Amino acid sequence: MNFRLLKPKHMGMTMTNNNYIKRLILSFLAVALFAVPGAALAEQAPDAIKKDLLEEGKKVYFKRCVWCHGVEGGGDGPSADRLFTRPRNFIQGTFKIRTTDSGELPMEADLIKTVKNGLPGSAMPAWGEFLSNDEIVAAVNFVKTLVQDRDFNDTEDEEVTIQDFGTNPWGTKGPYHLGVPQADIDVGKEIFMKNKCFECHGGEGRGDGNPTMKDDWGFPIVAADWQQCWNFRGSRRNHYDPFNVVRTISTGLNGTPMPNFKDQINVEDRWKIAAFVNSLCPRKNIDRLTNKPVPDFLIQSVYTEGNVVGKIDDPSWASPDTDYRIVDLSEEQAENPLKHYIAMAGQITRGKRNFDPKTDNLWISSRWSAEEGAIYYLVEYHQRFMSDDPEFPDAVAIQWPAKLQDLFGAEKPYFIFGDSKKPVDIWKASFMAKDYSATAAPNEKGYQLDVSVTETVGNGFDAIADKESEGKVEVVDSIYHQGRVKVMFKRSLKTEGEFDVQIPSEQFIPVAFMQWSGRDKEHDEHMAISTWYYTILKPALPASLYYMPPIIAAIFICFQGWLVWMTKRTRKMYDEGKARRDELPK
Numbered sequence: 001m002n003f004r005l006l007k008p009k010h011m012g013m014t015m016t017n018n019n020y021i022k023r024l025i026l027s028f029l030a031v032a033l034f035a036v037p038g039a040a041l042a043e044q045a046p047d048a049i050k051k052d053l054l055e056e057g058k059k060v061y062f063k064r065c066v067w068c069h070g071v072e073g074g075g076d077g078p079s080a081d082r083l084f085t086r087p088r089n090f091i092q093g094t095f096k097i098r099t100t101d102s103g104e105l106p107m108e109a110d111l112i113k114t115v116k117n118g119l120p121g122s123a124m125p126a127w128g129e130f131l132s133n134d135e136i137v138a139a140v141n142f143v144k145t146l147v148q149d150r151d152f153n154d155t156e157d158e159e160v161t162i163q164d165f166g167t168n169p170w171g172t173k174g175p176y177h178l179g180v181p182q183a184d185i186d187v188g189k190e191i192f193m194k195n196k197c198f199e200c201h202g203g204e205g206r207g208d209g210n211p212t213m214k215d216d217w218g219f220p221i222v223a224a225d226w227q228q229c230w231n232f233r234g235s236r237r238n239h240y241d242p243f244n245v246v247r248t249i250s251t252g253l254n255g256t257p258m259p260n261f262k263d264q265i266n267v268e269d270r271w272k273i274a275a276f277v278n279s280l281c282p283r284k285n286i287d288r289l290t291n292k293p294v295p296d297f298l299i300q301s302v303y304t305e306g307n308v309v310g311k312i313d314d315p316s317w318a319s320p321d322t323d324y325r326i327v328d329l330s331e332e333q334a335e336n337p338l339k340h341y342i343a344m345a346g347q348i349t350r351g352k353r354n355f356d357p358k359t360d361n362l363w364i365s366s367r368w369s370a371e372e373g374a375i376y377y378l379v380e381y382h383q384r385f386m387s388d389d390p391e392f393p394d395a396v397a398i399q400w401p402a403k404l405q406d407l408f409g410a411e412k413p414y415f416i417f418g419d420s421k422k423p424v425d426i427w428k429a430s431f432m433a434k435d436y437s438a439t440a441a442p443n444e445k446g447y448q449l450d451v452s453v454t455e456t457v458g459n460g461f462d463a464i465a466d467k468e469s470e471g472k473v474e475v476v477d478s479i480y481h482q483g484r485v486k487v488m489f490k491r492s493l494k495t496e497g498e499f500d501v502q503i504p505s506e507q508f509i510p511v512a513f514m515q516w517s518g519r520d521k522e523h524d525e526h527m528a529i530s531t532w533y534y535t536i537l538k539p540a541l542p543a544s545l546y547y548m549p550p551i552i553a554a555i556f557i558c559f560q561g562w563l564v565w566m567t568k569r570t571r572k573m574y575d576e577g578k579a580r581r582d583e584l585p586k
């Protein structure tokens with residue numbers, strides 16, 4: 001019997017692949033069915049199956065994939081121009097995510113996995129959510145026929161070598177960082193230095209090493225930000241697994257400047273550098289829908305005795321997750337403000353839309369002081385390269401309901417620039433890094449920012465106006481260092497301005513964020529935005545007041561559960577004649 005169409009030469013080496021075996025069995029059954037009427041038919045049957053598979057694949061492709069990948073697979077569908085990274089052009093047969101050697105074609109199983117899981121950090125969706133396994137297999141087989149420059153669409157596929165990636169030496173499963181000895185992470189860091197990964201990935205791995213890279217298709221490309229490992233291309237559902245990094249440095253990413261290090265770094269050492277890379281990524285719960293960290297919808301502003309120190313470097317701002325690792329902090333510091341994760345997305349509802357903002361998150365921490373009557377917000381985000389064009393400065397903004405006191409319950413203004421009935425108060429800091437050049441060697445100490453603050457009232461997209469009252473918002477400290485911007489805002493809790501938000505304590509206050517990347521010429525409504533979050537000024541109360549209410553609630557719920565259980569049990573006893581009706585609880 002002829003299995004070749006189902007088993008291209010190179011597949012022979014992955015006999016353990018599950019999908020492959022399932023398909024093999026199914027195809028075997030199908031072929032057997034065809035084979036029954038006579039031996040002559042059996043010879044043609046595989047072609048018929050292949051034809052059906054490709055027909056099905058074509059259907060899926062033209063329904064689902066063509067919008068981005070184009071009619072002939074040239075990566076030029078109608079949406080392509082708006083996307084960064086661009087959809088893949090299949091014609092040359094260059095694929096990033098493989099288990100095969102650098103420069104080689106992927107295994108069919110690699111493609112199936114990619115299509116199923118999507119490519120995080122790009123527009124390529126996880127098709128496993130929408131398509132059946134058979135549809136995915138069919139689509140992948142159709143995609144293979146679109147490859148023109150290499151032999152990748154029929155029985156005579158090119159030879160490939162599947163790599164040996166070794167096994168996780170620590171035997172760790174999620175959450176992965178636990179159980180990896182610090183000594184191995186330190187060795188990993190040395191390997192990182194020796195192999196100069198920083199030339200592209202930056203000194204702290206934020207992808208800020210080289211602003212001039214292009215991919216094989218001539219489009220600009222940036223190195224991955226290791227501190228956002230949920231955006232690694234080959235990582236969905238196992239973001240913190242060092243295997244992703246081992247695979248990437250073993251195979252390289254074809255079509256991009258990311259080289260392979262198969263010969264420079266032995267397999268054991270690849271796991272150690274992977275542990276190091278992995279250790280830089282903040283541990284957050286990952287939302288299974290978005291494949292990014294679950295946003296921290298409540299930003300707690302920490303009560304501060306006396307005055308807040310408005311210096312980014314001050315120990316009072318060291319977060320318990322500084323460096324994103326569990327670090328030893330003094331008892332006092334354990335009460336420091338947390339860094340809250342804010343999810344950002346492109347503004348696509350109006351005018352200058354933004355489908356591909358480079359920044360998809362901010363981190364916010366906050367303190368307030370009753371004595372000073374002021375609140376401080378520290379806004380941090382990763383920005384690989386800053387703008388050097390004064391016409392397009394970088395910027396971030398915090399947005400509030402201007403008339404908080406007039407809102408009922410959960411009522412909020414429209415989340416982008418407010419609406420005609422419910423105005424918003426927007427604090428915007430625009431800045432340029434001093435003496436900065438993206439291509440010069442990074443400044444060890446970082447760059448001071450030249451900041452200007454504006455305060456505006458928003459009544460909708462077309463109705464944004466400067467406030468008449470004198471500005472009250474200040475930026476008290478700021479820095480750009482190793483691909484990260486930090487800006488600290490300060491404002492009095494209470495002010496005189498008609499459209500200034502008046503910040504009460506112990507009340508949930510809606511707050512939203514905006515961000516503009518000058519280098520990508522973002523301005524006005526061409527920006528990244530968040531939805532409404534909430535902030536609250538935590539009062540100066542003993543911690544017990546925070547955990548007591550949940551405990552009381554838990555006890556109450558348990559008690560109710562017990563009552564229900566008792567009722568059922570008694571009913572059952574009654575039904576079984578073990579109890580009399582007058583014992584039944586009402």
Ligand code: HEC
Pocket residue numbers: 060061064065066067068069079083085086087088094095096097098111114115119122123124125127139140143233
């Ligand atoms: C919304 C746009 C979009 C749609 C729809 C889409 N893709 Fe993609 N696809 C992309 C982008 C963008 C990339 C490149 C991402 C990157 O380089 O990281 C990509 C890359 C790929 C790759 C290359 C993987 C690799 O290892 O290099 C394959 C294969 C692929 N897509 C298959 C499909 C299939 C099959 C479908 C339909 C079921 C589909 N895509 C639908 C946007 C899309």
Ligand code: HEC
Pocket residue numbers: 085096192195196197198199200201213221222223224231232233234235244245248249253256257258259261273277
């Ligand atoms: C010449 C530049 C360059 C060097 C040197 C380099 N990288 Fe990369 N790396 C890249 C680029 C560019 C990408 C992103 C490619 C893309 O988005 O498709 C990348 C992506 C990655 C990714 C993410 C892969 C994924 O799943 O999306 C990891 C992990 C990585 N590199 C690790 C390393 C390590 C470790 C080293 C050093 C041993 C290194 N890189 C050296 C350019 C480089």
